[in-house]
Amino acid sequence: MSAIQKNVEAASERYSSGFTKGHLALPPAKKYLVLTCMDARIDPAQAFGIDLGDAHVIRNAGASAHDALRSIVISEQLLGTQEIVLVKHTGCGMLTFTNEDAYGIVDKNLGSEASAELKSRGLDFLPFPELEKAVEADVKYIKETKLIPDSVTVSGWVYEVESGKTRRVV
Amino acid sequence: MSAIQKNVEAASERYSSGFTKGHLALPPAKKYLVLTCMDARIDPAQAFGIDLGDAHVIRNAGASAHDALRSIVISEQLLGTQEIVLVKHTGCGMLTFTNEDAYGIVDKNLGSEASAELKSRGLDFLPFPELEKAVEADVKYIKETKLIPDSVTVSGWVYEVESGKTRRVV
Numbered sequence: 001m002s003a004i005q006k007n008v009e010a011a012s013e014r015y016s017s018g019f020t021k022g023h024l025a026l027p028p029a030k031k032y033l034v035l036t037c038m039d040a041r042i043d044p045a046q047a048f049g050i051d052l053g054d055a056h057v058i059r060n061a062g063a064s065a066h067d068a069l070r071s072i073v074i075s076e077q078l079l080g081t082q083e084i085v086l087v088k089h090t091g092c093g094m095l096t097f098t099n100e101d102a103y104g105i106v107d108k109n110l111g112s113e114a115s116a117e118l119k120s121r122g123l124d125f126l127p128f129p130e131l132e133k134a135v136e137a138d139v140k141y142i143k144e145t146k147l148i149p150d151s152v153t154v155s156g157w158v159y160e161v162e163s164g165k166t167r168r169v170v
Numbered sequence: 171m172s173a174i175q176k177n178v179e180a181a182s183e184r185y186s187s188g189f190t191k192g193h194l195a196l197p198p199a200k201k202y203l204v205l206t207c208m209d210a211r212i213d214p215a216q217a218f219g220i221d222l223g224d225a226h227v228i229r230n231a232g233a234s235a236h237d238a239l240r241s242i243v244i245s246e247q248l249l250g251t252q253e254i255v256l257v258k259h260t261g262c263g264m265l266t267f268t269n270e271d272a273y274g275i276v277d278k279n280l281g282s283e284a285s286a287e288l289k290s291r292g293l294d295f296l297p298f299p300e301l302e303k304a305v306e307a308d309v310k311y312i313k314e315t316k317l318i319p320d321s322v323t324v325s326g327w328v329y330e331v332e333s334g335k336t337r338r339v340v
Binding site for chain 1: 172174175177178179180181182184185186189191192194196197198199200202203208209210211212213215216217218219222223224225226227228229230231237238239240241243244245247248249253255261263264266267272275276279280281283284286287288293294295296315316317319323325327330331332333334335336337338
């Protein structure tokens with residue numbers, strides 16, 4: 001067992017020994033979802049004030065709304081959420097490379113078979129060159145797709161990894 | 171401003187006032203990623219023992235490895251993670267519907283334009299009928315794709331929303 005796997009088992013013992021929230025219902029109590037980045041420096045529960053059971057939390061590289069569409073539709077249509085809080089962040093890795101860079105790195109690190117798989121999937125890594133514009137673009141995308149109705153409230157934010165602050169953009 | 175947006179602002183003030191982690195580096199310190207579900211009843215930091223800065227956390231509906239592939243490749247190839255901890259959970263919403271059900275609900279709730287957009291995208295909601303088999307299948311998928319090298323350590327787990335425990339499956 002790896003050190004990381006041992007850490008999961010130790011956390012499980014610690015957390016479950018004081019656990020009192022086994023009664024929570026499946027649908028989020030406060031009927032909203034937070035979409036943010038997978039970045040290791042973000043703790044959504046603490047930074048954005050989410051109590052256990054209150055909100056869905058979707059996380060991917062760059063807090064991409066395109067990438068999250070499947071999860072957002074499930075959250076809203078099957079589990080009743082009605083508001084989206086989208087949070088990208090300063091110092092995001094997605095600001096540091098292009099699709100061309102990423103394709104080159106996969107080819108160099110993983111070889112021609114991986115490179116061929118990447119190309120056959122046509123995978124878009126969805127990097128972005130400007131943070132606040134990317135927040136605006138993703139909010140616009142959410143408002144435009146017919147799969148998310150106009151009745152859903154959407155806001156776009158930036159979390160500052162340097163200060164721990166979250167500020168509204170749109 | 172909605173009550174949920176006010177709550178984000180209040181959390182930001184509270185969290186940033188005691189924030190001491192502004193120095194953390196972009197790449198995860200412990201070089202691993204956790205892939206889990208967006209479910210509101212999961213707090214990955216507490217339940218799986220993740221300190222701020224240690225690991226990427228990817229979350230989507232059902233903890234789908236297929237859906238997370240873009241983020242996983244970025245995490246490993248661009249940000250140096252080398253281990254994957256995949257955690258699905260009891261009582262998951264993905265156990266409760268089929269793609270056909272979801273397409274029907276979108277058509278009923280959102281109308282023909284949304285239904286047409288869904289069909290033209292060919293969106294697969296990726297539900298699964300059996301929990302432990304789904305963990306096994308996703309670990310297998312991770313091991314088979316050339317985009318994730320064999321050197322990456324992978325384990326599959328189930329989090330129990332009733333007890334707060336996390337147990338290893340594969």
